[in-house]
Ligand SMILES: NC(=O)C1=CN([C@@H]2O[C@H](COP(=O)(O)OP(=O)(O)OC[C@H]3O[C@@H](n4cnc5c(N)ncnc54)[C@H](O)[C@@H]3O)[C@@H](O)[C@H]2O)C=CC1
């Protein structure tokens with residue numbers, strides 16, 4: 224059975240641990256890590272079957288086949304290179320960290336050298352299958368429009384830096400319009416999907432991102448619009464936010480669980 228380690232015991236991490244614990248993902252939950260001991264203990268207290276060790280990321284990578292990062296972009300920057308250097312596969316949720324070209328190249332080189340893989344689930348967006356296929360023939364434009372309730376945006380570096388107070392807004396506001404490379408830095412906990420879309424399509428410099436704060440919605444709504452040689456694609460997804468972390472959509476955890484099921488199954492369906 225594949226040995227899995229989890230970094231980050233928040234919403235997504237706890238959902239993965241539960242899915243392994245229940246047997247829905249056929250794997251061994253070998254170890255977990257979070258810089259909050261409270262979060263680690265909270266996950267441990269909910270497990271019925273698995274008994275993962277509390278280990279740091281380097282220790283995890285010595286005994287696991289695959290580590291799932293569901294912590295933060297900083298965690299990816301710090302832990303991904305040593306994990307891959309230990310020959311351990313890595314699944315990345317905080318995909319915005321990959322906007323740095325040198326870092327992306329380092330991960331690619333390290334993974335190749337140590338014969339391991341980096342997996343990026345589709346997360347809170349849909350349409351990555353069609354986008355990847357379409358990219359083969361060439362794309363003209365890719366635009367992501369993200370609309371979130373105010374509670375899902377509060378605390379973002381962009382709002383703090385620009386001193387934008389959303390608490391009293393009554394109508395939707397366009398907060399950001401620009402390239403994905405800047406969006407994932409300005410809103411590191413909100414638009415990791417834009418990194419995933421950039422990597423599937425035309426890259427961080429050409430992917431256009433719009434971020435709207437909408438006080439009248441309760442869902443995280445993402446629209447993807449693509450033009451290319453294949454034709455035109457338009458996709459809208461209305462995600463329920465997780466009750467534990469309003470920034471994160473429930474679908475992000477489900478997509479990670481689905482990808483882990485795929486990896487642990489010898490029969491592969493879809494691209
Ligand atoms: N790719 C995608 O589509 C999506 C990606 N995300 C990203 O996935 C990650 C996890 O999301 P959630 O589970 O909702 O977050 P969360 O905030 O519920 O949990 C994150 C956990 O990681 C821990 N953590 C943060 N930085 C750490 C570090 N450097 N070392 C150790 N522990 C650390 C925190 O203490 C917390 O317990 C976030 O970065 C989030 O932005 C979220 C939604 C969609």
Ligand SMILES: O=C([O-])CC(=O)C(=O)O
Nearest residue numbers: 347413414415416471472
């Ligand atoms: O969960 C979502 O709707 C999107 C999100 O936070 C991210 O991409 O970082």
